[in-house]
Amino acid sequence: MKNQFDFDLERIIDIIKEKQFKKVGLQFPEGFKRQAFSISQKLEEATGANILISGNPCFGACDIDTTLLGKVEVMFHFGHSKMGNLENVVFIETRSNVDVLPCVKTALPLLATNRIGLITTVQHIHKLDEISNFLLENEKKGITGKGDLRVSYPGQVLGCNFTAARVDCDEYLYIGSGIFHPLGVAIATGKRVVAADAYLNQAIEVSPVKFLRKRSGYIVKSMEAKVFGIIVSSKSGQNRIGLAKKLAEIAKKHGKKAQIIMMDLVTPEQLLAFKVDAYVNTACPRITIDDSERFHVPVLTPQEFEIVLGERKWETLVMDEILEEKCKNNE
Numbered sequence: 001m002k003n004q005f006d007f008d009l010e011r012i013i014d015i016i017k018e019k020q021f022k023k024v025g026l027q028f029p030e031g032f033k034r035q036a037f038s039i040s041q042k043l044e045e046a047t048g049a050n051i052l053i054s055g056n057p058c059f060g061a062c063d064i065d066t067t068l069l070g071k072v073e074v075m076f077h078f079g080h081s082k083m084g085n086l087e088n089v090v091f092i093e094t095r096s097n098v099d100v101l102p103c104v105k106t107a108l109p110l111l112a113t114n115r116i117g118l119i120t121t122v123q124h125i126h127k128l129d130e131i132s133n134f135l136l137e138n139e140k141k142g143i144t145g146k147g148d149l150r151v152s153y154p155g156q157v158l159g160c161n162f163t164a165a166r167v168d169c170d171e172y173l174y175i176g177s178g179i180f181h182p183l184g185v186a187i188a189t190g191k192r193v194v195a196a197d198a199y200l201n202q203a204i205e206v207s208p209v210k211f212l213r214k215r216s217g218y219i220v221k222s223m224e225a226k227v228f229g230i231i232v233s234s235k236s237g238q239n240r241i242g243l244a245k246k247l248a249e250i251a252k253k254h255g256k257k258a259q260i261i262m263m264d265l266v267t268p269e270q271l272l273a274f275k276v277d278a279y280v281n282t283a284c285p286r287i288t289i290d291d292s293e294r295f296h297v298p299v300l301t302p303q304e305f306e307i308v309l310g311e312r313k314w315e316t317l318v319m320d321e322i323l324e325e326k327c328k329n330n331e
């Protein structure tokens, strides 16, 4: 079966027709932008509505194009599950129909215990029951955790939130592509994580050793830094200004200069001109990790910065997460 994503067009058409919306916005993450034109055309033909597509980068449900939202009656946001309570945003989860069982079968010999925490992204969340049943047939119990309000489903993890992985299990099975999420869970929980890629039908045990060594290098490099830029995102779902202010205060207490920089899209290019020795990123935690080599100075997570300042012990280094209540309270 060809791998396809469900863009839920019938539901979208029903919503537009029922509410008689005339001005409709569409927002796609980078991976789905290729489909944007054909989807827009189909919706226009079926409903007669005027469609505007967001051209801004989009990496998560935290990243709603509020400018476009202000110009339309409804906006359909693809590829992510609901986050926050913005009116007139409809989240289209865009689930995948890929068969996950082959990769779970491939992963089975790598699972060393019988209590398996199951984690995945929203694209495969509807497959967790099927995976649990398969594990049960193989004398293993699949366990899913509820997570906080930032996630919509038990077992769902985000690049910034592993709360659904905090369950009583011996090891984890992650179903999805890439290693960021499983790596995050391995570091956040200290347990083994086997990552099964349904698209490539591959499974590997994820080791955080190399990753932590690299992060340690950035911490050591920042020990002598005197001037820090503390990055805050203006995106509502990433904004941790409260945390940034606390970090700036602690930095000053330790005789360091720290200036808060507020920005929408955080890129190495935008930060190149500032004269700082290191950055601390309170925006999307993935930026710190995924783009680390593209910045001209080290970019630290808030927890790594605490180690640099002597406020946290190395052994207690954790992954940076944005938790529901922290973001709501701007902490």
Ligand code: SF4
Binding pocket: 059, 060, 061, 062, 063, 158, 159, 160, 161, 237, 238, 283, 284, 285, 286, 322
């Ligand atoms: S903060 Fe980053 S990881 Fe979290 S939802 Fe937004 S884009 Fe995804």
